[in-house]
Amino acid sequence: MADPTRSSGGGMMDELQALLEGATKLLNDSGLKGIVDSWLGNGPNEPVTTRQIEDAFGADKVAEASKQAGVKPDALAAELPEVIDKASPDGKIDIRSSSIEPSSIDARKESLIDVLGHTIDTRRG
DSSP: OTTTOSSSSTTHHHHHHHHHHHHHHHHIIIIIIHHHHHHHHOOOOOOHHHHHHHHOOHHHHHHHHHHHSSHHHHHHHHHHHHHHHTOOOSSSOOOGGGOGGGGGHHHHHHHHHHHHHHHHHOOOO
């Protein structure tokens, strides 16, 4: 998977869009639709547990992402609602209209996006 924080011909935003859309689908398919809907909506974001993201993406992928970011898996679980909330200003994932600036993605968010991408790519194939 290409690094979503690096641009090649302007595809970075499109790749990030696809990754986050895929992530919300995996989470919804894992029984977390109500939680995900809270992140997409305008109200408060419901939290997600580490166990829930491990169930959706795989414990090995979450462990890999946390190791890359140098944080515990709980920190990644705490980042996920914020990332998806910021990427969905009008109730759906729309990176171009969001408050996410690719240059502002820190190591934790980059690792989270990386694990999402690898998980989504694996489940597509």
